[in-house]
Amino acid sequence: MLQILVVCGAGLGSSFACQMSVESVLQDIGVKASVDHSDISSAAGTRADIIISGKNFESQFQRYDLPMDLIFLDRLVDKKEIEEKLVPVLKAKGAL
Amino acid sequence: MAVIDFIINSILTQASITIALIAFAGLLLQRKPFGEVMSGSFKTMLGFLVLSAGSSIIVGSLLYFGDIFSEGFGMEGIVPSIEAINGQAMNDLGLANQIALTFLAIFIFNILLARLTRWKYIFLTGQALLWMATMTTVFGSAAGFSGIGLILAGGLVGGIFAVAMPAIAQPIVKKITGTDDIALGHFCTIGYMFAAGIAKITGKNSDSTENIKFPKGLGFLSDTYLSVAIVMVPLYVVTSIFAGAEFGTELSGDVNYIVYAFLQAVQFVVGVYVLLSGVRLLLAEIVPAFRGIALKVVPDAKPALDCPVLFPYAPNAVTAGFITTTIGTVIAMFVLPWFGLAMILPGMLTNFFAGGTAGIFMNAVGGKRGVLIGGIAHGFFITLLPALLVPHFNSLGFVNTTATDVDTVTAGLLFEWLIHPIMNLFA
Numbered sequence: 001m002l003q004i005l006v007v008c009g010a011g012l013g014s015s016f017a018c019q020m021s022v023e024s025v026l027q028d029i030g031v032k033a034s035v036d037h038s039d040i041s042s043a044a045g046t047r048a049d050i051i052i053s054g055k056n057f058e059s060q061f062q063r064y065d066l067p068m069d070l071i072f073l074d075r076l077v078d079k080k081e082i083e084e085k086l087v088p089v090l091k092a093k094g095a096l
Numbered sequence: 097m098a099v100i101d102f103i104i105n106s107i108l109t110q111a112s113i114t115i116a117l118i119a120f121a122g123l124l125l126q127r128k129p130f131g132e133v134m135s136g137s138f139k140t141m142l143g144f145l146v147l148s149a150g151s152s153i154i155v156g157s158l159l160y161f162g163d164i165f166s167e168g169f170g171m172e173g174i175v176p177s178i179e180a181i182n183g184q185a186m187n188d189l190g191l192a193n194q195i196a197l198t199f200l201a202i203f204i205f206n207i208l209l210a211r212l213t214r215w216k217y218i219f220l221t222g223q224a225l226l227w228m229a230t231m232t233t234v235f236g237s238a239a240g241f242s243g244i245g246l247i248l249a250g251g252l253v254g255g256i257f258a259v260a261m262p263a264i265a266q267p268i269v270k271k272i273t274g275t276d277d278i279a280l281g282h283f284c285t286i287g288y289m290f291a292a293g294i295a296k297i298t299g300k301n302s303d304s305t306e307n308i309k310f311p312k313g314l315g316f317l318s319d320t321y322l323s324v325a326i327v328m329v330p331l332y333v334v335t336s337i338f339a340g341a342e343f344g345t346e347l348s349g350d351v352n353y354i355v356y357a358f359l360q361a362v363q364f365v366v367g368v369y370v371l372l373s374g375v376r377l378l379l380a381e382i383v384p385a386f387r388g389i390a391l392k393v394v395p396d397a398k399p400a401l402d403c404p405v406l407f408p409y410a411p412n413a414v415t416a417g418f419i420t421t422t423i424g425t426v427i428a429m430f431v432l433p434w435f436g437l438a439m440i441l442p443g444m445l446t447n448f449f450a451g452g453t454a455g456i457f458m459n460a461v462g463g464k465r466g467v468l469i470g471g472i473a474h475g476f477f478i479t480l481l482p483a484l485l486v487p488h489f490n491s492l493g494f495v496n497t498t499a500t501d502v503d504t505v506t507a508g509l510l511f512e513w514l515i516h517p518i519m520n521l522f523a
Contacts, residue, residue, distance in 0.1 A: 009320040009448070010372055012379075013221045013282075013402020021382060037376070041321045041369075054404065056411040059315040076405050077278060 002033035002095050005048035007057065008076075011039030014054070018076040022052060025082045032094055050089060052082075069093070107286050111192030112148075115378070116141035118200055122385040136381040143377025144192075150182020150371025155495055157364040160347060161332060162496035164357065168338030171433070172496070176482050178444035178504065179371050180497040181489070182230040189493065191233050192415040193292045198236075198250040199229040203386050205255025207332035210394045218390040219258035221281040221402040222379035223372075224501065228283055229255045231504040235511035238492060240519040249515070253507055261503055262400035268292055271460050272409050281400030284450035291454040292461050295470030299462020302391040305455070308464070314415055318407075318446060325365045327444045332361035368445065403453040410456045416467045417455015417474075424475015432479065438486040438498075442481045446500040448479060481505045488512055 006022060008015035015037035023035050038046065040057060044064045044090045047071045053061065061070055075081050090096040107113055119140035123133040158175055165173040186192035210216050219225060232250030241249050262269075262279035265288060269280050280288075286508050317323050336344050336357030344353025351359070390397060407414050425442040433439045451471065458470040482498040482505055489498050499505050 006209050007316055008402075008404050010445075012223050012372060012376060012406035014407075016222070016376075016379070016383060017220060017399070017401045020387065024404070039372075039502065040319050055408040056414065057318060059312060060318055067454060075273070077399070077401060 002031070002050070002090075002093070003048040004033050004035045004036065004050045005043065005046055006035065006037040007040050007043045007051055007053040008037070009040060011037055011042070011055075014076055015039075018052065018073070018082075021077045021079050021082055022086070025079050025086060028079075029083070029087065029090075029096065031090055033095070049093065050086075052086075106333065109193065111186065111196055112141045112144040114193050115144050115196045119385075120379045123381060126385060126388065136260075139377050140381055143374045143380070144196075145374070146377060147371050147374030148187055149184065150367050150369070150374055151180065151187055152336065152417055153363060153367030153370060154180045154183060155188075155367075157367060158496045159359050160360050161335065163347060164332075164335050164339040164344065167340070167343045168335050171439055173335075174438045174440050174483075174486055174498050175496060176446065176498050177368070177501045178227045178230070178500045179368055179445075181234070181494065181499050182227060182288055183304065183371060184494050184497070185230050185234050189228075189234070191237065194237070194246055194250075194326075195226070195229050195233045197247045198200055198233050198254065201247050201251025202229055202254035202258060203390075204230075205251045206258040207342050207390050209255055209259045210390070210397050213259065215259035215263045216394060216397045217259050217262040217281070217400045218387065218394065218397045219262065219281045219400045220383060220387055221283075221400070222282045222383045222386075223375045224281065224380075224402070224504075225254065225258065226375065227499075227501055228257060228308075228504050228507060230318050231499060231508045232511065234492065235508040236515075238367065238488070239511045239516035240523060248471075257283065257503055257507060258400070262398070264289060268457050268460055269406070272456055277398065278405065279398045279400040280403060280406065280453075282449070282453065282522050283501040284403070284446070284453065284478070285503055286506055287474055287502040288452055288454050288457045290477050291297070291470045291474035292457040293470075294473045295458035295462030295466025297462075298464025298469040299458070299464070302463030302465035304410075305416045305459045305464050305467055306410055308416070310412055310415055316417040317415060317418060317448070320445065321369055322366060324444045325362065326440060328364050329358060330356040332364075365494040383451050399414055403449055406453060406456050410459055413455040413459035413467060414452035415455070416464075417453070417458060417471050418451040420468055420471025421451030421454060421475040421478070424472040424477075425479045426475075427472065428476045428479035428483075431476075432483050437483040440483050440486075440498065442479075443500050446478065447475070450501070451475065478502050480500055481509070485512075 006015040007021045019037045050069045116137045120137040348356030458466045
């Protein structure tokens with residue numbers, strides 16, 4: 001099962017809202033994945049295949065050399081933007 | 097009869113079970129498969145108990161800090177933390193059941209109000225609703241409400257805030273995001289509007305913060321727990337030095353008293369981390385269920401979302417607002433005691449989220465100058481309101497702490513200053 005993790009500062013509100021948008025995009029394009037959300041402090045230690053976060057966290061993630069695909073969004077709950085950025089990654093992973 | 101007694105007195109008095117049952121009912125209503133119903137209910141219960149464990153860690157650290165602070169400076173230093181207030185209200189005041197049910201009542205009133213009024217907002221920031229439920233329950237019961245009345249009063253007040261706050265912020269949110277699709281659901285909105293007002297007056301024709309080049313090194317500020325630690329560690333360590341070796345060693349035993357202070361500061365962050373992890377588990381099932389039901393009842397509703405949803409629109413404004421708000425809270429820390437109010441230490445969690453969001457608001461209407469002047473005023477404002485509540489919190493038995501998010505503080509003050517006297521007339 002493909003693991004997607006959505007990340008924000010405290011891992012409570014905006015990452016959760018983004019997670020719900022990601023889940024509905026996945027449903028629309030017919031991909032099964034398990035989506036969860038967490039805070040940035042814990043994100044480096046997780047084993048997700050894809051991490052999705054806000055543009056403002058990009059510099060934070062650059063400090064870690066993470067093996068998973070990273071996606072940074074301008075608009076965390078915009079399904080169009082999520083789909084545009086997520087579909088190529090899913091295709092590369094062979095999940096779509 | 098004995099069975100019913102057992103259920104009422106031994107099971108339903110356990111808030112973690114009550115909350116699990118709420119989730120259980122919600123999952124059944126959504127006709128989820130049985131496995132998901134069970135795992136979701138269990139996760140919710142686990143979340144509640146993790147939250148309680150985090151609360152105990154915070155309280156332990158705050159008790160220690162209170163001791164060294166009063167020894168070192170001869171006065172009380174209050175740590176503003178809505179998480180600590182919530183934890184203490186649930187654990188030590190025995191209000192957990194009422195808070196859980198009020199939380200549910202706020203959901204229901206939110207949906208009703210969105211359906212019946214022009215304010216079509218569905219408030220999806222679960223933890224903020226939990227803080228609001230905490231405050232309305234604590235101050236509602238202090239005002240003389242109990243039982244169903246307490247839950248309805250808290251639910252109605254919280255429900256009004258849940259639609260009114262996104263509504264008053266929406267004109268500026270539209271300006272920031274360029275769309276009318278999403279709203280802001282965060283209970284610091286009165287502070288944002290205050291800050292934006294100041295910024296509008298002071299920041300005419302000022303350039304946007306997004307043209308400032310901030311050093312890359314400030315990126316760590318967006319790491320919530322790290323930025324809390326960066327403030328708490330010096331605060332504890334310096335205070336322990338003022339309290340002195342003799343006093344410090346009484347508390348620290350075999351550990352060097354300064355090292356102990358350092359570790360206790362980190363313990364505070366650990367407590368916040370654990371408590372918020374509990375909140376995350378607790379909300380994982382409840383929020384999507386609420387969203388699903390709400391959108392069925394109010395199809396044209398806008399989701400009101402947590403403040404970091406706005407952060408990518410103006411990341412520099414977030415950093416700038418955080419810094420200027422922090423300056424304002426430090427000034428207020430020294431100034432408020434002159435007026436006979438408590439000394440409130442800067443609360444870094446709020447400073448980051450509320451300060452950062454206020455930064456975006458202020459930049460939208462008043463650019464750089466607006467963020468600087470408005471931010472300092474904002475920091476002062478969000479310290480003043482919680483300071484007004486300190487005497488009430490002390491009389492209710494809270495340890496060394498006060499609430500943070502100004503909308504929830506306003507709800508508390510509303511009960512204390514307006515509803516309580518009215519209740520007394522009828523009592």
